[in-house]
Amino acid sequence: MENIYRSADEAYPFLADEPQDLRCDFELLTDELASLTGLLAAKVEEPALRAELLWLDEMIYHANPTLRTAFSLKSEEVNALRDRTRLLMREAAGSVHRFVLPQGCETAALAHVLRVKSKQLVRLLYRHAHQGHETPDALFDFCNLLSGYFFGLALKLNRSARVEEMDFVSRNY
Secondary structure, eight states: OOOOOOOTTOSSTTTTSOTTOOHHHHHHHHHHHHHHHHHHHHHOOOHHHHHHHHHHHHHHHHHTTTTTSOOOOOHHHHHHHHHHHHHHHHHHTTTOSSEEOSOSSHHHHHHHHHHHHHHHHHHHHHHHHHTTOOOOHHHHHHHHHHHHHHHHHHHHHHHHTTOOOOEEOOSOO
């Protein structure tokens, strides 16, 4: 391969990594997830929920360099996210029967975007692991929990805004 131009104004030193090296992709996706979490926190009016989202924002940034360095989240932090996700899902019990359309109030719709971005993050981790790279189990747990958390949060935000969930019935399944 020929020399690839490297701008003196490069925005991030790993952007020119080889295409099969997924570490920078993981870092960019976690950066996007953290940025969108910060946006959601800015739109939420409830102080306790805003603080929770900012805590989660920080946890996402702590996870950001994991593939390049080490997993630095503590088990208590992952467990706190697990507990919060389970609570959100218990609160939603009975209101969701199958699949729901990713819609509703603005904050719930943004939480749905975060839910799917979290799934993209998990998919990227599996691609990384399939390439033979060590990938911490706890990182898989954390990223999967993010998706569940944001789903439960979308349901909570819609309930708070008195927006009905719309069931989705697939024509294919």
